[in-house]
Amino acid sequence: MTKPLLEVQNLRKVFKKADGSQHVAVDDISFHLETGEIFSFLGPNGAGKSTTINMITTQLTPTSGTIKIAGRDIRTDPINARRKIGIVAQHNNLDRGLTAFENLVYHGRYFGMTTQAAEQRANELLADFGLSEWRQDYVKSFSGGMAQRLKIARAIMHRPQLLFLDEPTTGLDPAYREILWDHVLRLNRQQQTTVFLTTHYMEEPERFSDHVAIYQQGKIRALGTIPELRQLVPAASIVYATVDAVTAPLLQELNQQPFIKEILQKDEKNLAIFPNTNDQILQQVLPIFEKQPVKLENIRLSFASLDDIFVHVTEHPTEMEVKTHA
Amino acid sequence: MHNQTTLNVFWIMVKRDLLIQWRNWAEFIFRVVMLPFILILTYGYVLPKIGVLPASFPNDLFPGMVGMSLLITGIHGTAVPLSMDFNNSREIEDRLQAPVPVMVTAWAKMFVGMIESWIGALLVLPISLIFMGQSLRLHLTTGNIFLLFLILLLSSFASAALGLLVGTIVKPNQIAAMFPGFLMPVIFTGAIFFSWSALVKLPFYQVLVLVNPLVYINEALRHTMLGASNAMPLTYSLLGILAFTILMGVMGMRRFRKMAVR
Ligand SMILES: Nc1ncnc2c1ncn2[C@@H]1O[C@H](COP(=O)(O)OP(=O)(O)OP(=O)(O)O)[C@@H](O)[C@H]1O
Ligand SMILES: [Mg+2]
Numbered sequence: 335m336t337k338p339l340l341e342v343q344n345l346r347k348v349f350k351k352a353d354g355s356q357h358v359a360v361d362d363i364s365f366h367l368e369t370g371e372i373f374s375f376l377g378p379n380g381a382g383k384s385t386t387i388n389m390i391t392t393q394l395t396p397t398s399g400t401i402k403i404a405g406r407d408i409r410t411d412p413i414n415a416r417r418k419i420g421i422v423a424q425h426n427n428l429d430r431g432l433t434a435f436e437n438l439v440y441h442g443r444y445f446g447m448t449t450q451a452a453e454q455r456a457n458e459l460l461a462d463f464g465l466s467e468w469r470q471d472y473v474k475s476f477s478g479g480m481a482q483r484l485k486i487a488r489a490i491m492h493r494p495q496l497l498f499l500d501e502p503t504t505g506l507d508p509a510y511r512e513i514l515w516d517h518v519l520r521l522n523r524q525q526q527t528t529v530f531l532t533t534h535y536m537e538e539p540e541r542f543s544d545h546v547a548i549y550q551q552g553k554i555r556a557l558g559t560i561p562e563l564r565q566l567v568p569a570a571s572i573v574y575a576t577v578d579a580v581t582a583p584l585l586q587e588l589n590q591q592p593f594i595k596e597i598l599q600k601d602e603k604n605l606a607i608f609p610n611t612n613d614q615i616l617q618q619v620l621p622i623f624e625k626q627p628v629k630l631e632n633i634r635l636s637f638a639s640l641d642d643i644f645v646h647v648t649e650h651p652t653e654m655e656v657k658t659h660a
Numbered sequence: 661m662h663n664q665t666t667l668n669v670f671w672i673m674v675k676r677d678l679l680i681q682w683r684n685w686a687e688f689i690f691r692v693v694m695l696p697f698i699l700i701l702t703y704g705y706v707l708p709k710i711g712v713l714p715a716s717f718p719n720d721l722f723p724g725m726v727g728m729s730l731l732i733t734g735i736h737g738t739a740v741p742l743s744m745d746f747n748n749s750r751e752i753e754d755r756l757q758a759p760v761p762v763m764v765t766a767w768a769k770m771f772v773g774m775i776e777s778w779i780g781a782l783l784v785l786p787i788s789l790i791f792m793g794q795s796l797r798l799h800l801t802t803g804n805i806f807l808l809f810l811i812l813l814l815s816s817f818a819s820a821a822l823g824l825l826v827g828t829i830v831k832p833n834q835i836a837a838m839f840p841g842f843l844m845p846v847i848f849t850g851a852i853f854f855s856w857s858a859l860v861k862l863p864f865y866q867v868l869v870l871v872n873p874l875v876y877i878n879e880a881l882r883h884t885m886l887g888a889s890n891a892m893p894l895t896y897s898l899l900g901i902l903a904f905t906i907l908m909g910v911m912g913m914r915r916f917r918k919m920a921v922r
Binding site: 388391392393394395412413414416417419421423425427428429430431432436440441443444445446488 | 665668669672673676679680683749750751753754755756757758759760761762920921922
């Protein structure tokens with residue numbers, strides 16, 4: 335068996351807050367990434383995702399735990415670690431006093447590319463990300479989405495083996511989201527680039543990831559492939575119903591049914607119903623709606639979406655059995 | 661091979677800083693020239709001309725102006741961009757992510773600070789020649805010029821080291837307070853307008869000002885440029901500069917490392 339590209343063992347980070355109290359941002363997490371996989375790290379705001387990335391990318395010292403990249407401890411060999419890493423940070427950290435082109439070329443030069451190679455690749459990436467026209471413009475004049483595109487281009491300039499994307503598509507329009515994924519998947523396929531992704535858009539991990547970790551309050555609540563995670567929710571198939579207005583009697587009636595394990599009210603109109611059985615569920619559910627004075631607008635049966643898995647796992651934190659793909 | 665890439669990256673980072681400074685050259689010149697200009701105009705021209713200060717005063721002032729301009733420019737050139745980089749724009753993150761020791765970024769910043777401090781010292785020359793050219797009586801021999809070069813080199817290093825320390829401590833919103841709170845005391849206790857030995861009448865003050873690195877720089881410059889017999893002995897002033905450089909350098913490096921890898 336080959337060595338994993340990234341190994342994280344019992345990683346912890348405790349911050350001192352301004353009032354002197356302590357805040358455990360990352361609480362004893364362990365996981366690993368194989369070369370060439372796409373790993374999604376999902377969690378609500380403040381879960382500790384960026385903190386985890388900062389520690390792995392040598393920007394932040396862990397309180398305890400070990401991180402190894404290609405078998406080498408990043409604490410003893412941070413330079414080797416950084417050589418393999420590319421980062422799209424959550425915030426804009428572009429060089430404001432340089433042009434778009436210079437941002438890319440300097441970055442390439444820091445990573446040992448020759449000027450010629452760096453300029454050539456910079457031009458290619460600027461074209462791909464629709465920035466050729468702004469090649470000689472200073473980054474301080476860029477719109478949010480343009481800056482985001484340039485950050486992505488910069489992170490892949492030196493063809494990293496391990497790419498960290500901290501909410502990379504925030505602020506990007508759908509066309510550039512596709513272009514980003516096009517690039518990332520191409521790097522992933524052609525150069526076995528391993529991707530560590532955090533995002534709040536569930537369709538991205540659903541489409542692209544090999545493994546997903548659901549992370550909350552510094553702890554990994556669940557980790558596995560999406561089919562594996564599906565087994566953590568009460569039912570693999572879920573009934574999604576939309577009514578004009580969810581009423582208390584409707585919920586009560588649904589709750590009394592022996593074939594229904596759990597009901598998740600998503601908003602005032604939408605319900606996710608987790609059944610006990612996979613047999614003829616719709617046929618059993620439909621009459622309940624018909625008996626109630628509500629207008630059923632839509633009903634369908636489908637596999638649990640990552641969204642539902644995420645909501646379920648984060649709302650039932652203690653019951654969850656944490657899976658690790660060891 | 662490995663050291664070769666590290667050195668390359670150092671020069672690329674230096675180039676980046678110089679490029680950005682070059683793009684703001686007018687602002688740079690203005691910032692560097694204004695302080696010595698107004699001081700030289702007042703203390704080197706107006707006050708001696710109207711008799712408030714003796715006619716020999718400009719000659720004593722000149723080394724102090726060189727030392728001051730060098731130190732202030734170097735501190736400013738290193739500290740301000742560093743403080744902004746770390747706290748506001750976080751631009752520095754890209755350089756800290758380069759596959760070289762994080763200290764290379766600090767060395768590059770200091771190197772650029774040193775270059776700026778030299779420019780700061782050089783710009784004093786034309787201003788001095790214009791306003792107090794007739795009063796200058798410099799004693800420069802070949803040996804002295806070599807010594808002078810050494811002092812300027814060491815002093816510029818001291819100023820960049822101090823800039824590194826200041827830049828990693830001061831937050832951008834505190835930069836405005838730096839002028840009255842830090843630079844002004846450094847200037848006015850820095851043996852610019854008086855020779856350190858003249859403070860013998862104020863023994864307490866004479867000891868107090870020894871915490872100011874500018875005292876040693878100016879005394880060393882005064883000694884070398886004017887052959888001044890009343891300046892602090894050269895060994896002391898050189899040791900003072902050296903000690904400050906090492907102290908500030910070590911503390912600055914430590915702070916930088918803390919900021920770079922939080
Ligand atoms: N330097 C710091 N000092 C103190 N607390 C910090 C520091 N950095 C992060 N935290 C705290 O650690 C927790 C995790 O922050 P982090 O930025 O890692 O969250 P996140 O999962 O990336 O959230 P988001 O989805 O909003 O980006 C938060 O509660 C945050 O306030
Ligand atoms: Mg974050």
